[in-house]
Amino acid sequence: MSRAASTVGHDRPRTARELGIMQGFPPPPEKRPTLENWDLPPFNRWSFQNIRSLFPTVGINRGDGPVFDLPQALRPFDDFRFEAPEGGEKTVAQCLSDTYTDAFLVLHKGKVLTGSYFNDMSPATPHLSQSVAKSVVGALIGILHADGVLDLGAPLGDLVPELKRCGYKDATLNHVLDMQSGVRFTEDYGIPGSDMTRIDIASGWRPARKGEIRPTIRDVILTLPKVRDHGVIFEYRSIETDVAAWVAERVTGASLAQLISDRIWSRIGAETEAFFTVDAAGTALADGGFNATLRDYARFALMMAEGGKVGDRQVVPETWVESLRRGEADKFGAPYTDLSPNGAYRRHWWIRDLGRGDFMARGVFGQLLYIDPDNRFVAVKLSTWPDYLIPTFGQYEMRMIEAIRDSL
Template sequence: MTGSDAAPPAGDRPRPAGLTLETWDRPPLNRWSYQHVDEILPTAPVRRGVPAPLTEAPAQLDVRAFAFPDRHGRRLIAGEVLDTSWTDGFLALHRGRIVCEHYANGMRAATPHLTQSLSKSVLAALAGILHHAGAFPLERTVAAYVPAFRDSAYADASMRHLLDMTSGVDFPEDATDPVSGVGLMDIAVGWKAVPAGNPSPRSVHALIASLRGRSRPHGARFEYRSMETEVLGCCIKAATGARLADLVSSLLWQPMGAEHDASFAVDPEGFAVADGGLSATLRDLGRFGLLYARDGAAAGRTVVPEAWVRDTRIGDPALFGGAYAEGRRRGAYRSQFWIDDIEGSVITGLGVFGQMIHIDWQRDFVGVKLSTWPQARDVARRVEACDMMAAMARALAGG
């Protein structure tokens, strides 16, 4: 299905009342703001080069008719799943061609949408490109790349620890206190105002340098923390001397044939918000997913090294568990991608409020879903969307 709802184009929709720095990224205002980040926050462009067209497959997949069983045996209709999960855009690619493209909530093909933590997967691809070029050794420590972090709890963590989120640094992702854990990061990157009289760090670099606590040895187990990606981004910038937005442009967006410019939100010092600040169009996220479905290649040339892509598919379930295992039978996490089943052929990129890239390399299938859920995390809704895309991949590939 190719089309859109009857809502006006995103550019024609007025800024909603009550949108402030405190409220912009929370429901229901996220329904507007995720398509208008550059009107709310400072950003840096990720320039495209010569676009590589995506063509439509001769036979389109009709989401209004596509029925599938979820893992609980219920019969669901894809269109109803999209309609009831605050979808802004959905794209399915099979064998590199569009089999389904759907827009809602005023979004259009040229509309950039905040990707939240899908940004992490893009940054990991950048790290892989640089690593295989010899410019970014993964065994080096944070302090070796950024001497200013030598007193930080991250100082002796390696790039591999950061990529797999296995450092032992104490920095809780789900803290409710706005001035601890990820709440501090929101202030540091400029996504939330500084509370009156609060001495919180005012930039990503300052926040990383201030961290001292550890909860375990590096490498002991996986714990999802967005700060790991911010530290990784700082190390990439230190290793190359280039802005992250420029690197993503020259090493990813241009070589893969992106159709539109993307952008990164930046902190008060102009540093890209590496863990969740990327805004991009639906099709360009599909192009990115195709790199991981096709061993790193686009239009016959290698963009992401094949060895890096293949390694990303192999995680260690022994480091993975607890709440992260919910909905993941034999799960793992590797290089900023989720693996639901280490014996399967799927990796996923995920972002809060319903951002998803589903990549099945054996079936040459990529699904992208951009959303504005009313909750940051919803396991049932995530699993339902994953089941839908897995069913589409099986149907298109003949099993």
């Protein structure tokens, strides 16, 4: 059991302000996040809403177009009950509190049914998305592919010659988008020496070890070997998104932030600028460093729910969005099937149920965009769980969201 699983049903988690995090002028040293602890409890309750106070970033311009309106048809859901995984019932309000929610929003047929903020978050507050960033990048790759810019089947070493020095030389974008390359990457969070920790250090999210020079994200990519044939099995590895982003930048000659601004953010009617954290070379952390406001995450998710369209404008190709609803179940096994027994992974999106075709963007510490195109239903949940992965919390959230969806 995760160390936080037992908190469900107990006292309400305290806010960053109540915990004293970054309170005072100046805050006491023990209440200031550091590179060692900024994303861990209790400090993440503050830091996920204040990333630009901690790290260098690059902005993603919203453009000068009008803001896409999200009309409201508000309904009270706080007392709405759903069946808990362990039996019995929970209310929506209890679930949101118990799972350390910072913000929650539900859209149905383009209208906001409920939207709530917690932990001093506001409509103007950008929130770290963690691996929801991967799905934003996946959508961008679909746009560039439809434009004829990217060949999904070309060896990556032909597109970025430096990649010939590592295990990605003969992998393709198809492989990395579905996370089916045969390249080694240990996705162990917070474990010294793991590949994930090496990326955290390279991206500036963790301190470099004493006496060592901090590498860049792409320095780490070039150290990764091939350990099996490509295309054999799905294995979740964050680095695959950073590889895809490198290819997109090299082929287009534009930065990831500029590409997302030009191709997505300026076209969905976003309300505010989004941003990525960047490493010492100015490289965006494509796999987890994306930040935006709750309502702008909702606009992005709504666009995907509407077949890639915003009004009459096609942003992401409809065929690409439809492809996200079909995956290879035979390559998708434990532990991923614990949350989605009939699921799969496709082009940087999680398929919740292959029969329904609903899909999700997910990030550690409880970030979630849930999309059910057939029901024109979207849910966005931003959180600061007290651990990277808490399976119990994930089960609660999905039970709650699907119960709301099925009630409409």
